[in-house]
Amino acid sequence: MTEAQWFREAVVYQIYPRSFQDSNGDGIGDLRGIIDRLDYLKTLGVDVLWLSPIYTSPQDDNGYDIADYQDIDPTFGTLADVDELIAQAHARGIRLVMDLVVNHTSDEHPWFVESRSSTDNPKRDWYWWRAPRETADGGTGAPTNWESFFSGPAWELDEATGEYYLHLFSRKQPDLNWENPEVREAVYAMMRWWLDRGVDGFRMDVINMISKVTSLPDGEPIPGDSGLGDGTQHFLNGPRIHEFLQEMHAAVFEGRAEKLLTVGETPGVTVDDAVLYTDPARREVDMVFQFEHVGLDHGDHKWDPRTLDLRDLKKSLGRWQDGLAETGWNSLYWNNHDQPRAVSRFGSDAPEHRIASAKLLGTVLHLHRGTPYVYQGEELGMTNVPFPTADDFLDIESVNYYRAAVASGSDAASVLDALRTGSRDNARSPMQWDSTEHSGFTSGTPWFGVNPNYTEINAEAELADDDSVFHHYRRVIELRHTEPAVGHGDFRMLAADHPELYAFTRAHDGVELLVVANFSDSELALDGPDALDDLDGWADATLLLGNVGDPTSVTGPLRAWEARVLR
Numbered sequence: 290m291t292e293a294q295w296f297r298e299a300v301v302y303q304i305y306p307r308s309f310q311d312s313n314g315d316g317i318g319d320l321r322g323i324i325d326r327l328d329y330l331k332t333l334g335v336d337v338l339w340l341s342p343i344y345t346s347p348q349d350d351n352g353y354d355i356a357d358y359q360d361i362d363p364t365f366g367t368l369a370d371v372d373e374l375i376a377q378a379h380a381r382g383i384r385l386v387m388d389l390v391v392n393h394t395s396d397e398h399p400w401f402v403e404s405r406s407s408t409d410n411p412k413r414d415w416y417w418w419r420a421p422r423e424t425a426d427g428g429t430g431a432p433t434n435w436e437s438f439f440s441g442p443a444w445e446l447d448e449a450t451g452e453y454y455l456h457l458f459s460r461k462q463p464d465l466n467w468e469n470p471e472v473r474e475a476v477y478a479m480m481r482w483w484l485d486r487g488v489d490g491f492r493m494d495v496i497n498m499i500s501k502v503t504s505l506p507d508g509e510p511i512p513g514d515s516g517l518g519d520g521t522q523h524f525l526n527g528p529r530i531h532e533f534l535q536e537m538h539a540a541v542f543e544g545r546a547e548k549l550l551t552v553g554e555t556p557g558v559t560v561d562d563a564v565l566y567t568d569p570a571r572r573e574v575d576m577v578f579q580f581e582h583v584g585l586d587h588g589d590h591k592w593d594p595r596t597l598d599l600r601d602l603k604k605s606l607g608r609w610q611d612g613l614a615e616t617g618w619n620s621l622y623w624n625n626h627d628q629p630r631a632v633s634r635f636g637s638d639a640p641e642h643r644i645a646s647a648k649l650l651g652t653v654l655h656l657h658r659g660t661p662y663v664y665q666g667e668e669l670g671m672t673n674v675p676f677p678t679a680d681d682f683l684d685i686e687s688v689n690y691y692r693a694a695v696a697s698g699s700d701a702a703s704v705l706d707a708l709r710t711g712s713r714d715n716a717r718s719p720m721q722w723d724s725t726e727h728s729g730f731t732s733g734t735p736w737f738g739v740n741p742n743y744t745e746i747n748a749e750a751e752l753a754d755d756d757s758v759f760h761h762y763r764r765v766i767e768l769r770h771t772e773p774a775v776g777h778g779d780f781r782m783l784a785a786d787h788p789e790l791y792a793f794t795r796a797h798d799g800v801e802l803l804v805v806a807n808f809s810d811s812e813l814a815l816d817g818p819d820a821l822d823d824l825d826g827w828a829d830a831t832l833l834l835g836n837v838g839d840p841t842s843v844t845g846p847l848r849a850w851e852a853r854v855l856r
């Protein structure tokens with residue numbers, strides 16, 4: 290295995306710092322809190338940590354609005370704390386990857402403060418500024434009809450200069466103009482500065498949005514009377530995206546790429562796009578986060594939830610396995626800080642099934658071909674949060690959507706239900722460490738309420754219980770480190786049309802693994818009259834990993850939410 294492929298046997302753990310561990314009693318997680326928990330992460334066995342942003346920020350979008358890329362927000366600590374974290378992680382053989390948010394900055398970043406100060410400021414062209422355009426009613430309006438991901442228009446009128454600036458996300462997140470080489474060089478210099486400081490790579494926030502169609506066409510009108518349009522076809526995977534990423538690779542990663550990990554967050558990416566982004570010969574990124582499987586339970590949009598059909602999930606993930614089998618590489622995830630909790634969404638968080646279901650999800654995902662990502666608390670089987678009222682939501686995306694939807698006449702109770710199902714806040718409640726007050730997350734008042742089920746679901750209890758979700762994740766991570774077929778094996782989907790069985794094989798160097806998983810609340814017969822042909826010949830297989838009881842072979846019934854890995 291060349292150095293460039295070390296990440297095929299690696300597991301990445303995502304930390305959302307503000308909700309991970311508070312060390313100074315201010316109710317917000319911080320860097321020293323992460324340092325205090327490194328031994329826990331070593332016990333779990335993860336190889337890489339990805340930190341969500343810790344840089345100077347007004348926290349309008351919880352740090353994804355950066356005001357200084359080369360300093361640490363006092364909420365989280367100091368640069369000295371980062372240096373200590375890097376050293377302590379490396380001492381444990383763990384790499385540290387930072388979150389790179391360069392599609393946009395905060396509106397409080399000095400670059401934007403200068404840019405907005407006058408139309409002839411040298412940094413004016415570092416952002417997307419445009420004059421108002423004529424509107425049908427003889428007035429003036431935004432340069433395009435694009436809608437922001439956080440509701441409302443994607444352009445904000447700056448009264449001082451009479452021009453609009455583009456913000457695909459919040460109005461406090463102005464988009465950088467990547468057409469300007471000065472912007473690109475400034476970003477590359479910052480990235481080199483972090484690599485020289487010892488970080489081991491980047492997760493690149495919405496990196497496939499940095500190249501826009503420069504004529505800025507209108508998007509397809511969005512149903513309803515907002516007058517807004519869907520601009521995504523004009524800024525997702527744009528005309529110069531591969532040029533920019535290859536330029537970045539040459540300017541930043543040249544000569545050290547093999548030891549680093551780069552993962553692009555690429556909403557709307559297709560399998561064919563992903564082959565271009567992750568083909569090592571093209572020197573762009575190692576892997577991408579795709580969004581197909583986390584869109585399967587969306588109707589017209591994420592706030593229009595619908596029931597997920599396992600066959601759709603198998604079809605989607607199977608297509609990504611096939612599409613990147615020869616060239617490129619998959620990332621594998623169920624959840625992150627933007628998505629609801631895995632066991633509540635893809636499994637069952639019913640008390641009688643939660644543990645088995647959480648283990649099943651860990652087994653199925655981690656035995657796919659690709660690099661798995663564990664989101665903090667997923668290894669404990671943490672669940673979505675109960676939100677009694679709309680006031681309990683803090684995330685800008687959820688708060689803005691609720692306000693806009695109710696204002697446009699949607700039924701408040703239905704909108705609240707949609708938020709409970711899909712809000713990013715489900716993933717942002719504090720990590721559940723033990724059964725003491727605030728679950729050991731803070732000695733102060735937590736910035737966000739701890740999920741009330743912390744007394745039952747917490748790291749301390751699970752570390753002490755060898756049959757816990759935690760130890761199951763530890764064993765499945767260990768399997769990737771010890772069984773080459775997991776990191777390198779070919780993938781073959783089985784029983785694609787079965788509505789409740791998720792089964793596949795991994796084959797490498799004469800070793801074949803079988804994964805069978807029952808994604809249902811009832812027992813599944815694997816033999817007898819309706820035996821699955823695909824499972825022929827596995828009767829005397831060896832059980833490598835099972836998450837319910839200790840079955841003797843593949844032919845016995847598969848219990849509710851049971852998964853097995855056999856060789």
Ligand code: TEU
Pocket residue numbers: 350353354390438458494495554556591626627628686713
């Ligand atoms: O998310 C980008 C993105 O695609 C989001 O619109 C995400 O799909 C949506 O929130 C799901 O409901 C990245 C970061 O992960 C997110 O936390 C930031 O808010 C966003 O970019 C802007 O930086």
Ligand code: CA
Pocket residue numbers: 311312313314315316317318319364
């Ligand atoms: Ca703190």
